[in-house]
Amino acid sequence: MSAVVTGLGVVAPSGIGVDEFWPAVRDGHVALGPVRRIEPNPYPVVVAGEVDGFEPDGWIDPRITVQTDRFTHFALAAAGMALRDADLDPATVPPFGFGVVTASFSGGVEFGQREIERLWKDGPGHVGPYQSIAWFYAACTGQISIGNGLRGPSGVLVADEAGGLDAFAAAGDELRRGARAMLVGGAEAPFCPFSVCCNLGLGLLSTGTDPATAYLPFTAHATGFSPAEGGAMVVIEDEDAARGRGAEVRAVVAGHCATYTGSQHLDLSAEGLRRAAEGALDEAGLDPGDVDVVFLDALADPRADDAEAKAVSLLFDERADRVPVTAPKTGYGRCYAGAAVLDVAVAVLAMEHGEVPPTPGVRDCRFDFDLVTGASRAADIRTALVLSRGLYGGNSALVLRRPEPIRGDD
Amino acid sequence: MDTTLSPDDLAALISRCTGVTVTGEQVTDSARTFDDLGVDSLGLMGVVAELQRNHGMSRDVELEPSQSPRELLSLLAGRA
Numbered sequence: 001m002s003a004v005v006t007g008l009g010v011v012a013p014s015g016i017g018v019d020e021f022w023p024a025v026r027d028g029h030v031a032l033g034p035v036r037r038i039e040p041n042p043y044p045v046v047v048a049g050e051v052d053g054f055e056p057d058g059w060i061d062p063r064i065t066v067q068t069d070r071f072t073h074f075a076l077a078a079a080g081m082a083l084r085d086a087d088l089d090p091a092t093v094p095p096f097g098f099g100v101v102t103a104s105f106s107g108g109v110e111f112g113q114r115e116i117e118r119l120w121k122d123g124p125g126h127v128g129p130y131q132s133i134a135w136f137y138a139a140c141t142g143q144i145s146i147g148n149g150l151r152g153p154s155g156v157l158v159a160d161e162a163g164g165l166d167a168f169a170a171a172g173d174e175l176r177r178g179a180r181a182m183l184v185g186g187a188e189a190p191f192c193p194f195s196v197c198c199n200l201g202l203g204l205l206s207t208g209t210d211p212a213t214a215y216l217p218f219t220a221h222a223t224g225f226s227p228a229e230g231g232a233m234v235v236i237e238d239e240d241a242a243r244g245r246g247a248e249v250r251a252v253v254a255g256h257c258a259t260y261t262g263s264q265h266l267d268l269s270a271e272g273l274r275r276a277a278e279g280a281l282d283e284a285g286l287d288p289g290d291v292d293v294v295f296l297d298a299l300a301d302p303r304a305d306d307a308e309a310k311a312v313s314l315l316f317d318e319r320a321d322r323v324p325v326t327a328p329k330t331g332y333g334r335c336y337a338g339a340a341v342l343d344v345a346v347a348v349l350a351m352e353h354g355e356v357p358p359t360p361g362v363r364d365c366r367f368d369f370d371l372v373t374g375a376s377r378a379a380d381i382r383t384a385l386v387l388s389r390g391l392y393g394g395n396s397a398l399v400l401r402r403p404e405p406i407r408g409d410d
Numbered sequence: 411m412d413t414t415l416s417p418d419d420l421a422a423l424i425s426r427c428t429g430v431t432v433t434g435e436q437v438t439d440s441a442r443t444f445d446d447l448g449v450d451s452l453g454l455m456g457v458v459a460e461l462q463r464n465h466g467m468s469r470d471v472e473l474e475p476s477q478s479p480r481e482l483l484s485l486l487a488g489r490a
Contacts, residue, residue, distance in 0.1 A: 061429070062429035062430070062431070063428060063429035063430050063448060063453075064429065065429055066426075066427070066428060066429035066453075067429070067452070067453075125459060125462070125463060126459075126463065128427075128456050128459070129452040129453075129455040129456045129459070130452060130456065132452070133452070
């Protein structure tokens with residue numbers, strides 16, 4: 001049994017929908033800008049990736065809009081796009097055969113902020129009843145399931161940011177247990193005082209004031225990452241089921257592995273990432289020598305960058321300076337548990353287009369790996385490795401493969 | 411505090427609280443329940459709370475989705 005990608009839905013600062021998103025990513029467009037969702041913004045984080053121009057109208061039933069947070073609006077919109085992209089009507093999938101797994105880091109914090117402010121200003125009677133369902137981490141999974149009539153195995157992973165990759169493993173497990181299709185992914189909308197305050201203490205958010213230089217991982221100017229909102233949803237299916245309905249198989253989810261190296265120990269993530277990558281390749285039946293491109297986590301903290309470069313070096317050994325590596329998220333920011341899901345979407349698109357998108361804004365990489373900068377680079381990509389770390393010590397790796405031609409076709 | 415609410419005002423309040431588009435005509439139709447309009451129990455709870463906070467509705471009022479907006483209208487202070 002193979003899990004295969006058949007549909008992508010993206011809501012990102014660089015674009016809403018794959019048709020907007022991919023050209024922006026391929027061309028290294030920088031979509032970072034001043035924080036506008038917190039006005040006035042008293043916090044030292046002033047550059048972020050916001051999804052401009054996204055309004056729930058047209059994407060979401062107004063009844064659902066009032067009872068959900070912006071992160072769920074993103075997830076619902078992305079799920080709808082992914083289903084259309086996969087050309088898959090859930091009604092055609094056997095009952096209980098279609099489920100949802102999302103990863104979440106922040107939860108519905110904008111909605112929660114608004115209601116908690118009413119609580120302390122005006123009292124409990126002023127908190128709306130939808131607070132009970134809007135804020136919590138499972139809201140996206142629940143609303144996607146209800147809205148699309150998906151009654152299959154569903155769950156939510158609150159597993160640090162790297163949970164964005166772990167969600168693919170969880171959804172793949174459900175396919176192995178008999179589900180026919182899964183929507184998998186995650187979205188974040190973390191721009192409110194509560195969330196920003198929670199994250200400031202980690203010391204990993206960039207306080208740079210210029211969108212062109214605030215988020216420059218792997219350089220001497222790395223001072224943390226620019227946070228972002230957005231995310232992606234992906235339709236994955238059992239390969240035989242997908243081919244049986246004539247669906248276009250976009251990529252194979254070939255292997256996954258997660259490790260944990262503890263919070264406040266970014267240096268240990270070198271070993272954690274290396275082991276995760278080796279475990280994912282092992283599950284895929286591949287070696288590091290098979291990897292054609294790596295999508296980096298790119299925390300832009302000097303210790304974290306050292307550790308990630310070391311992981312690449314340990315993994316590829318003498319080939320380490322010849323494997324293209326990239327971090328397209330420097331163009332749109334790091335949207336917590338949605339970040340790695342966006343990387344998965346980019347990896348699928350990169351394999352399809354035969355191009356490695358660049359790491360926008362980064363010049364003068366201080367490591368001797370082959371970081372793609374400036375323009376995208378043509379490449380024949382059969383195997384992509386996606387790396388992700390959580391802010392609290394999770395390390396995950398996912399291996400994606402370009403699909404083989406249909407059996408019997410060649 | 412505004413304790414008088416026209417059917418149109420109530421319809422607008424319901425729409426704002428629940429996201430369901432409701433007209434003044436629907437609000438006065440005694441045959442039409444909240445269920446029929448697509449307003450669920452949580453949505454109705456929000457509507458009642460809003461009326462209690464800002465429109466003088468009694469704190470004792472409880473309503474089920476099987477009841478109609480017209481019943482709600484009749485429960486508003488100054489209209490009973």
